[in-house]
Amino acid sequence: MNPSVVDQAIDEIFRREAGRVLATLIRLLGDFDLAEEARQEAFTAAIERWPAIGVPANPSAWLISTGRNKAIDKIRRDVVFRTKVLDLEAAGIGMDSDVASEDDPTIFGDDRLRLIFTCCHPALSSEAHVALTLREVCGLTTQAVARAFLLSEETMAQRLVRAKRKIRDAGIPYETPEPHLFNQRIQGVLAVVYGVFTEGYAATVGSRLVDAELCGEAIRLGRLLDELLPMNAAVMGLLALMLLHDARRPARVTTTGDVVLLEDQDRKVWDQAKIDEGLSLVDSALSMSGQVSPYAVQAAIAALHVRAAKKEETDWPQIVGLYEVLMRLQPNPVIELNHAVAVSMVDGAARALDLVDSLAARGLVSEYHLLHAARGQFLQSLGRLHEAREAYGAALSLASLEPERRLLRARIDGIVTAPSGS
Amino acid sequence: MQYLLLIYSNEAELLARSPVDLKAMSAEYMDFTKGIIQGGQFKAGDRLKPTSTASTVRVRNGKLAITDGPFAETREQLGGYYLIEAKNLDEATAIAARIPGANHGSIEVRPTWPVEM
Structure with a gap:
């Protein structure tokens, strides 16, 4: 040769x-x-x-x-x-x-699962989970892992050394967990994988190259888990969720680095292969018997967004219903906020504003810029422009990513130039 | 491997418990201890007298200093321990989770580090 x-x-x-x-x-x-x-x-x-x-x-x-x-x-x-x-x-x-x-190929499979479960063992810190998984399971270099988390190579190397030392010295087993621990542990593994994905996705507005890499690694991990643990609803749900979000990544940011909201995205730019794969996984995940996985429900919501050929065709009533399922499965203020946004599309901004105000009154997520941004949007569509401006201002004072801040400033300026009537 | 399970809990809260409660707690500890003796995991274990009985010793530059009280004031205090034999950390943490004190305090699980001589 x-x-x-x-x-x-x-x-x-x-x-x-x-x-x-x-x-x-x-x-x-x-x-x-x-x-x-x-x-x-x-x-x-x-x-x-x-x-x-x-x-x-x-x-x-x-x-x-x-x-x-x-x-x-x-x-x-x-x-x-x-x-x-x-x-x-x-x-x-x-x-x-x-x-x-x-x-025996099944032995390889077992060993790879052992490695994943060991890297995501609950007795290790969450920083260690991510670092070990990217280094040992994905095979990224220490330098690449460090760069992805904006840390020096030395800091990341120390983190890895400490984690491996703990695995050895504390007797963390190199085993797939026993059946009675399995469900709890797989949730931990999925949280690590989703954490890697959201780290890459949320920061898309930062340095794009690195972040796309993290999203890609998370999807690779999801595929590996799906291969090693076939027909697991939570695994399929998570993989579907990541694919459906990632499919929209090319449309999320303009060439100048500005955020494009879902409703304004160019749907032709979405990655159709990822969408098809994601949609088929959502269907499989939701058809499984047993407890519904929150990842599968979130994926189902993402699926309804991508299934709409135009934003006007989005099935908002069903999205509201899915958010209600999700709120029962894992009560969480961010999900409540997303629910309120969906409600605004079905029952109008007044009802949505009530929901968000109740969320704020309970002292939850009052420091979360997206809560104020949503309030601003609801108030604006109700014609309460003065209050809308204040809400956007509150969001602006809490937002840290520059493209989001630009978007909020544009909103505020939009109100000023709108014909005054309030 | 051997692990030391250190039982931390709020001592003031424990001391304020009624005699009936304390008796029930002792019975739970007896059951647990019997369980790990039968399971072959028990190596040693005891409760400790309250931190009001603690003394701390330091020798600095050859000079001995003995002070009243525990080394550090914390919200939870060391109140007892077990030394167990376990296959790995999963087995050790599963045993720790069965210690009655895990329901209100916390159990620190530490592998022992035998000295090779």
């Missing part, structure tokens, strides 16, 4: 197999750092040997057994690691253990 073709094939295999090779090496070696080093050595060995011997039939099994053997050599050589040899031998893991068993 032509060397560059082999190089390309090797590159492609590394990208595809890096996650599963690491996940299995961690199980075999019982240590994150040792496993990462072993994977690196296995990749180096592959670059040296595959051009001569050809790419093995099962590249990941080759990489895993090579990595493991390199690690065991290292352990035997290295005095510092002597206690680990004892651990390995006690656990029945040695040079002679059966490699063939790693050919």
Whole structure:
């Protein structure tokens, strides 16, 4: 084979197999750092040997057994690691253990799930969840993870070291949780994945390249979970939700960095492939028996938005109903606020204003700029322009992202130039 | 692995409880302790006398200082402990969650760090 073709094939295999090779090496070696080093050595060995011997039939099994053997050599050589040899031998893991068993694809799947659940273990901080998941499961470099969260590489490296040390020293198991813990733990994993997504999505107005990357990684994680835990309503719901939001990303910001609200977005720019995939996942998630997942309900709301060919065709009454389901499943002021906005489209601004004022009266989200922005909009459509201006002003004083602030200033200016009548 | 489960709770609130309540709580602790003895996880454990009995010792530059009271004033105080054997952190936290004090106070779960000699 032509060397560059082999190089390309090797590159492609590394990208595809890096996650599963690491996940299995961690199980075999019982240590994150040792496993990462072993994977690196296995990749180096592959670059040296595959051009001569050809790419093995099962590249990941080759990489895993090579990595493991390199690690065991290292352990035997290295005095510092002597206690680990004892651990390995006690656990029945040695040079002679059966490699063939790693050919079983279900074992790879199990190991990748183990890795995800371990990185998202509740005994780790939420910052550690995100950092570990992006580094160990997605295979991002420490530098890339640091950049995504606007931290120095050194800070991120320390965060990762601390988290891995806690996994090892506190005895966090490298296991998929036992059945009675599974549902609670999968919620934790999904929260991490959605957190990565919203971090990327909410900050789209910042540096766009990095944020698109985070959204992409979150969707990749969602797909991986859907593959490893097929027909799980919450997983399908979350993946659908992310796809349907992400499909609209190209239309959310103008080339000059201004926010475009949903109703003003150019629907032709939406990513139809993502929409189709998302819609089919929503349908599957909602057709599952058992408890309805809040992610699936949120995805269903997003689906109603994208299904409308024009904004006038949006099925607002059904959106109001879905928000009411969501408020019962997970009462939360932000959902109440979104519900009020939907209500304004069905029952008018006066009713919506009552809902938002009740939310504010309970002292909830009064510091949330979008509450004041929504009030402003309701007041404006009721012709109470003076109060609308004040509400937009309150929103402006709380908003921190520059494009949102520009939008609010435009609203305020719009009121000033409107014919006065209030 | 071995884990030390440190039971923290609001001591003033506990001391103000009625004798009936305290008796019920003791019975719950007895049941729990028996459970982990039978399960083979129990290594050691006791309650502690109140922080009013605590003394803190420091030696600085060779000079001994003994002061009245616990090391730090906090909202919850250390009131007891268990030393348990558990397969991993999930097993240890599951046992910690069964400690009666977990329902009103908090349990700090710490792996022990055996010294190799």
